[in-house]
Amino acid sequence: MSAAVALKTHPRRFDPAAPLQVFEWDTAAYDFQGIYTAHLKETVGCPDIERFHEYLPAERMPKDPVEGTAHTYGHDLLYAIDPAFRQAGFVTAKDRGFIAAYRRLMRFVQDEVFGEPVIFQRLPSLRIHYPGFTSYGVMHTDREYSHPAEEINLWMPITRCGGTATMVIESAIGRGDYSPVNLNYGNLLIFDSALMHGNRVNEEGYTRLSIDMRVIPQRIWRDGRGTFSATAGKEFTLGQYYDRFED
Numbered sequence: 001m002s003a004a005v006a007l008k009t010h011p012r013r014f015d016p017a018a019p020l021q022v023f024e025w026d027t028a029a030y031d032f033q034g035i036y037t038a039h040l041k042e043t044v045g046c047p048d049i050e051r052f053h054e055y056l057p058a059e060r061m062p063k064d065p066v067e068g069t070a071h072t073y074g075h076d077l078l079y080a081i082d083p084a085f086r087q088a089g090f091v092t093a094k095d096r097g098f099i100a101a102y103r104r105l106m107r108f109v110q111d112e113v114f115g116e117p118v119i120f121q122r123l124p125s126l127r128i129h130y131p132g133f134t135s136y137g138v139m140h141t142d143r144e145y146s147h148p149a150e151e152i153n154l155w156m157p158i159t160r161c162g163g164t165a166t167m168v169i170e171s172a173i174g175r176g177d178y179s180p181v182n183l184n185y186g187n188l189l190i191f192d193s194a195l196m197h198g199n200r201v202n203e204e205g206y207t208r209l210s211i212d213m214r215v216i217p218q219r220i221w222r223d224g225r226g227t228f229s230a231t232a233g234k235e236f237t238l239g240q241y242y243d244r245f246e247d
């Protein structure tokens with residue numbers, strides 16, 4: 001495994017010239033970990049979110065460590081964390097304030113990090129990286145999956161994220177020098193959506209959980225009518241895939 005990406009923590013504002021940058025947010029102000037913990041405890045009796053994999057039946061895990069890992073039975077359980085997702089399957093989603101906290105975080109990102117109005121992903125993507133599996137092992141840019149090129153990627157740990165239990169990403173566009181982003185809860189990685197990224201088989205022994213989302217500064221936003229997110233099944237338009245604050 002190559003060395004981790006050198007990540008510098010930026011105090012406040014987003015720098016459009018930096019391909020990878022890390023910000024910090026106040027973990028006391030947005031209790032994502034607490035909401036995850038309460039949800040997984042109630043849903044599958046899991047007291048420690050890094051042990052989520054131990055509470056899933058073996059026959060509901062992917063058959064292959066690389067294929068079929070992006071949407072698993074565990075994702076169906078996890079997405080019941082908020083009724084807004086409507087992906088709950090047979091699990092009744094309880095409103096624990098997850099999306100409310102997410103929207104407050106997006107407000108922080110807009111006001112404190114970007115310092116200008118942004119369009120943001122209406123519902124974030126919830127990622128699971130089980131031990132012995134990838135999360136999504138194919139190296140890619142989201143643009144290859146029809147995402148608008150103007151998007152800026154945001155990636156946020158819920159558990160520890162390090163070693164093989166995290167995302168790998170190139171350090172500059174086209175360089176192909178994939179190395180892991182070692183981050184902790186309370187960090188927020190922002191990266192250029194032209195950077196290739198993916199992940200490896202997790203050999204760390206714990207389940208990595210993270211959230212990813214995308215923003216576009218409103219001044220360069222163009223309605224992506226006619227193009228769809230393959231995973232979310234939503235058109236890249238306001239009200240479908242994206243949202244913005246009205247005030």
Ligand SMILES: [Fe+2]
Nearest residue numbers: 140141142197
């Ligand atoms: Fe991606």
